[in-house]
Amino acid sequence: SQTIHQWPATLVQPVGSPLSLECTVEGTSNPNLYWYRQAAGRGLQLLFYSVGIGQISSEVPQNLSASRPQDRQFILSSKKLLLSDSGFYLCAWTRGLTGDYGYTFGSGTRLTVV
């Protein structure tokens, strides 16, 4: 069966420090991968998605970047964190471009920038 791993679960970082969040998927190949951010009490905002190794699409201009160095690995990064980067970050995957089998989410990372 397919599983998605996301870590760390919580992270407290000072303003101006770098960030690296990692997401890996097991049990499938060539997944579509996504990074979302959720503000408190709100829905999800798509940040990046990837349909293959090295292929990244950005939905929102911001202080963050994403990379996909391997087929089942997706990394969210920042060189210098801002207070506004605080939030709940979720990784997700789908099978195929159309997502006809639904989206599966990781357990999330709570990032607090202080």
Added chain:
Amino acid sequence: KQEVTQIPAALSVPEGENLVLNCSFTDSAIYNLQWFRQDPGKGLTSLLLIQSSQREQTSGRLNASLDKSSGRSTLYIAASQPGDSATYLCADMNAGKSTFGDGTTLTVKP
């Protein structure tokens, strides 16, 4: 641009009650409609997926329907239990163009 609205934002019901959560879309060209459950501080758990050619899906006490012509989806929960307390989100899932509602927070009181 698709917008998804979920009303009410919060709902409190006594245990055992049947209830309906609503989700509406501004663009009726919905691709795949997915309902999720989110517990506090946790990720999203998929409940039901209605593919573009379908109108309804059922799983246990849950039933989700989709009416594209009116741009509405409902999630029906039968015989609610305290363990159903969570935030429920609906989303128009379309690859890089997915749009989520802000969710309805459900509290089921024993």
